[in-house]
Amino acid sequence: MPPAPRAALALGTLFPSVCGAVVIGVMASLGLPTGSALADPSVLRTNVCAAVVYMVVSIPSACVLGLWWTTVPVGSDQLTRHAVLMRIPARLTSISATVWTVAAAVLVTVNGHRLWLATTLGVSTLLGATVTATLTYWWCTRILRPHVAPVLTRNPPLRRQRPSLRTRAVAAWVVGTGVPLLMLMFVAVSSLVVEYPGDRLAVVVLGLGGGAALSGLFVTIFTATTTADPIEEVRRGMSRIADGHYDVTVPVFDASELGLLQAGFNAMAEGLRERERLRDLFGRHVGRDVARLAEENQSPQLVGVNREVAVLFVDLVGSTRMALHMAPEELVAVLNSFFAVVVDVVERHSGWVNKFEGDAALAVFGAPQSIPDHAGSALAAARELSATMASADPRMAAGIGVSAGIAVAGNIGDPRRYEYTVVGDPVNEAARLSEYAKSHGGIAASGSTLQRAGSEEAARWRVVSSCILRGRDTTTDIAMPSA
Known part of the structure; x- marks a missing residue:
């Protein structure tokens, strides 16, 4: 794979994780229901040290594993290269999810004797894992589209592969609406259990509500664009066929229902091209008028x-x-x-x-x-x-x-x-x-x-x-x- 898309993949994998870690850190210190635990300097210092040590260990390890999983061995055949290319989004997503899940386990372990702090950090980190893993998958599929499309266009999918459009719609709801709502519900429950000043609760509600509105908007736009692009390609292809241009092929972006739609259009266009070739050949053999008469008389x-x-x-x-x-x-x-x-x-x-x-x-x-x-x-x-x-x-x-x-x-x-x-x-x-x-x-x-x-x-x-x-x-x- 060329350096540019590899760098874009690395950026798309690290950036959501870094942003998620910063957001959780700020929210934990300023708004999340941690009670008075983080007010203790020793507790705050322990958690910061644990987070820094974990990042120093996990990020390089994740980068090495990601580089290994996205590299095709020298001398591999074309089928192997294609298989590695198609698995990159799932592999990088699994790395991101694993890093965040282990981070949640580390924070829960470090704060095991402070139950509510461990619960708060564990829940928020797992919700962050859900968001960052989903964003990583979306980013990878978008970056790899120019490289995946030629492969799938030459070797179109024969059956639907996961994740399906239904799964993607659910994931979009989870990222844009589900996670912010769960955080709001968690904060509401926390206010009944631990000391939670009203002004702090208001800040958290406003912050999470605003974040939910923005994330919902961005996720909706991204999902709509991802769904509309393949349909628009097929629509343009149908327009060319309607104008009599049968030498049209649309790129196949993925192996979901949309990919099957694009592959089905290409198969249809190929059939129309073959039909026109046979019609032309038939017309050359028997004459255009006779060929037209034969088509009309079934x-x-x-x-x-x-x-x-x-x-x-x-x-x-x-x-x-x-x-x-x-x-x-x-x-x-x-x-x-x-x-x-x-x-x-x-x-x-x-x-x-x-x-x-x-x-x-x-x-x-x-x-x-x-x-x-x-x-x-x-x-x-x-x-x-x-x-x-x-x-x-x-x-x-x-x-x-x-x-x-x-x-x-x-x-x-x-x-x-x-x-x-x-x-x-x-x-x-x-x-x-x-x-x-x-x-x-x-x-x-x-x-x-x-x-x-x-x-x-x-x-x-x-x-x-x-x-x-x-x-x-x-x-x-x-x-x-x-x-």
């Missing part, structure tokens, strides 16, 4: 519906030859560049790339989401795609075919493995038009597509021929972009 059915769609089929020219003469890495690079252009252009025109088939791609306009002018969008995408590939890379020459009509769209396959796709005559016709286009200018559309397209886009095309395409029985009017 019980997908293997059924299809008739949809009015336009289909664009693009097939790379000479891919077989390229596969024979290119290195695998170079061929994959060319294909990736080719498909990147296809995806960019198709999506810009509200289309959806249904599938990649080796060196070809099938794009659909009008399914799964309807668009106002599906045929016109497909024709515009074909023109832009042809122009883009011609200027991008000579090796990306392709045949582009466009068709439109009624097709069956839906989930096709088996309940164990299916995909959303379109089947029908427009798909077959677009593939045959793509073959035709490879040797007739690179782009071809069916006359039926022009008939379904908006007038503005249709005006950019003209029918140039009519023929029976391979594998078909009827004549197809073939259109190409106007020069």
Whole structure:
């Protein structure tokens, strides 16, 4: 552990004890119900000497023990270092409580033949032990928070560890209210047993009452801050997630209920990040619209519906030859560049790339989401795609075919493995038009597509021929972009 937090721990352990000892000493000599015992110089001298000797012996011993308990042995593994770090507050608290408890025993022993003095000093010292031990624990947990948080964030607690929030609330009441009230009650009882002037009783009541008010305020503020900090961290994390930023992790401060809350939030955020990663991956595989449709339909059915769609089929020219003469890495690079252009252009025109088939791609306009002018969008995408590939890379020459009509769209396959796709005559016709286009200018559309397209886009095309395409029985009017 660096010197700075170690020094802060030492200060936080010694300062409450020193302050408590001074307060008890002043109160015992000026206000506590000790009767006339301390008025005897020999009694006062005996108690002062006993207190000084005890402090000279106990404080160095406590410091040595605390240093030993907070030091990680050289060569220890990470698990051991983490275990020592997590035990520091409890260890230092136990040292403080032990020192004060033994001090109470020493004072009671020294004043054994003066019963009321022994009782007064013993009770006040034990109550001081309760306060100083609690303050020591709180101080240690606060100082160690920056060092504990990375450990617990990487290795979050799996179950609640003590002290729980309920225990901390009780401890806060004890320190801020319980101990001062017990002292007041003790003073009240003492006034009935020993000689206790009224003015001295008033001073004690005012002093303890004022101390109770101040300690209650400070303890309440500290407890509220300690509880609110982790909740505020979680609230800020939730706000970032609500804004769509899933790469958020909140620090885990301790292993109480608050630590479990923070760890639970981190687990939730990790799950959301994984869900978004899978959603993104799913969308890349099947298309954003299909992915969104699958999310909305919690019980997908293997059924299809008739949809009015336009289909664009693009097939790379000479891919077989390229596969024979290119290195695998170079061929994959060319294909990736080719498909990147296809995806960019198709999506810009509200289309959806249904599938990649080796060196070809099938794009659909009008399914799964309807668009106002599906045929016109497909024709515009074909023109832009042809122009883009011609200027991008000579090796990306392709045949582009466009068709439109009624097709069956839906989930096709088996309940164990299916995909959303379109089947029908427009798909077959677009593939045959793509073959035709490879040797007739690179782009071809069916006359039926022009008939379904908006007038503005249709005006950019003209029918140039009519023929029976391979594998078909009827004549197809073939259109190409106007020069």
